[in-house]
Amino acid sequence: MNVKLPRRGLILCGVFLVLAIFGAKSAEREEITLVKPAKSLGTGLPFLPDLDLSGFSREEFIGLSSSVGTNRIRKAWTSPVVTLPTHPRTDVHGLTLEEVKGYMTQARQLFKEGKANPLSDVGLVSTQEDVIRRPMLNHIAAFSNAVARVFLLVQKTSTDKDWGFFGIVQDLTLDPPLDYFADMNGPAIKFEGHECYKCHSSGPLAIHPAREDLVMDARLAAAIGRHIAKGPLSNYYWPPSEKKRDYGKPMALEFCTECHEKDGVRQSLYRVHSHPIRIYVDYGYMPPKHRLTAEQVAQLKEWLEEKP
Numbered sequence: 404m405n406v407k408l409p410r411r412g413l414i415l416c417g418v419f420l421v422l423a424i425f426g427a428k429s430a431e432r433e434e435i436t437l438v439k440p441a442k443s444l445g446t447g448l449p450f451l452p453d454l455d456l457s458g459f460s461r462e463e464f465i466g467l468s469s470s471v472g473t474n475r476i477r478k479a480w481t482s483p484v485v486t487l488p489t490h491p492r493t494d495v496h497g498l499t500l501e502e503v504k505g506y507m508t509q510a511r512q513l514f515k516e517g518k519a520n521p522l523s524d525v526g527l528v529s530t531q532e533d534v535i536r537r538p539m540l541n542h543i544a545a546f547s548n549a550v551a552r553v554f555l556l557v558q559k560t561s562t563d564k565d566w567g568f569f570g571i572v573q574d575l576t577l578d579p580p581l582d583y584f585a586d587m588n589g590p591a592i593k594f595e596g597h598e599c600y601k602c603h604s605s606g607p608l609a610i611h612p613a614r615e616d617l618v619m620d621a622r623l624a625a626a627i628g629r630h631i632a633k634g635p636l637s638n639y640y641w642p643p644s645e646k647k648r649d650y651g652k653p654m655a656l657e658f659c660t661e662c663h664e665k666d667g668v669r670q671s672l673y674r675v676h677s678h679p680i681r682i683y684v685d686y687g688y689m690p691p692k693h694r695l696t697a698e699q700v701a702q703l704k705e706w707l708e709e710k711p
């Protein structure tokens with residue numbers, strides 16, 4: 404059917420279309436709430452005092468981050484997640500290990516070619532405490548198609564020379580989805596269990612820069628963080644080469660299990676996760692909407708220190 408609109412109607416339609424697009428775009432822009440700046444609440448949960456980063460400038464951060472190749476980072480972006488080609492095999496119920504590795508390789512290749520859309524930061528969780536205790540530089544990029552959510556981490560400390568590559572693939576063809584973690588630095592991609600599970604209790608971790616100015620760009624970090632936070636509740640893939648350790652009983656403190664529980668929005672927490680727990684709570688990121696009372700902090704501390 405050939406619908407003829409009078410000319411004025413067409414112009415008006417055009418104007419409305421433009422208004423609608425701009426409206427949607429500006430709504431999208433405004434909707435992104437930036438990640439709350441890291442500030443210790445002084446709960447006494449961490450073992451060590453806040454690391455003094457005052458001698459580490461934004462310029463130094465940009466300089467060190469850029470050594471990965473300036474063509475690869477600080478991209479102009481509209482969507483924080485890069486869309487991958489459609490999966491070649493149809494009607495998939497469970498990706499094969501080769502397909503999972505293929506997604507990790509594809510993400511690394513896109514990053515190297517400057518076709519990824521990474522945020523760059525000094526990450527809070529790996530910088531503070533007794534884990535690294537010097538600036539940990541990260542480039543993090545997200546990709547997806549209908550069967551997989553893929554995450555790439557390109558990382559080094561401020562004093563390392565070379566960048567390391569790490570991957571997470573969430574297989575969305577299974578219910579619940581299954582998360583694969585891999586170290587991509589050897590001659591072959593190596594799936595990991597305990598090494599990654601001790602921080603990644605529930606799939607990818609939301610983004611938390613160590614300082615407000617140690618991130619490029621803050622809107623992208625927030626958008627990717629939100630993509631991660633809104634991700635599905637998933638299970639951890641344990642490589643058959645590694646026997647899953649006995650992590651004891653899951654944490655049962657109600658003010659956390661409200662969400663971190665088998666049937667919650669995130670997986671259960673165990674004492675093996677004490678490093679991210681101490682950091683997330685001390686910096687006021689967990690629980691998300693309110694602070695723990697002194698009594699609750701004491702209960703959490705007691706649980707963290709209990710011998711299993």
Ligand code: HEC
Nearest residue numbers: 526528554556569570571584585598599602607608610611
């Ligand atoms: C000491 C805790 C810790 C360990 C151990 C760890 N990670 Fe992470 N990882 C993090 C944190 C924290 C982030 C988010 C960093 C940020 O805010 O910039 C992250 C981010 C990532 C990302 C980017 C997507 C995301 O989750 O934000 C990938 C990919 C990743 N890690 C893979 C791995 C793999 C693979 C291993 C095991 C070989 C591993 N990680 C071990 C703490 C850890």
Ligand code: HEC
Nearest residue numbers: 604605608609632658659661662669679680683689690691
């Ligand atoms: C209202 C729901 C809710 C409550 C209550 C809550 N969390 Fe979370 N937690 C989340 C969500 C959602 C994420 C993932 C997004 C993020 O990190 O911002 C998360 C992430 C985490 C992580 C990183 C591992 C992961 O699951 O991604 C840790 C560690 C954590 N929370 C610890 C705690 C502790 C300890 C408590 C109790 C003091 C707590 N949380 C209470 C919802 C909650």
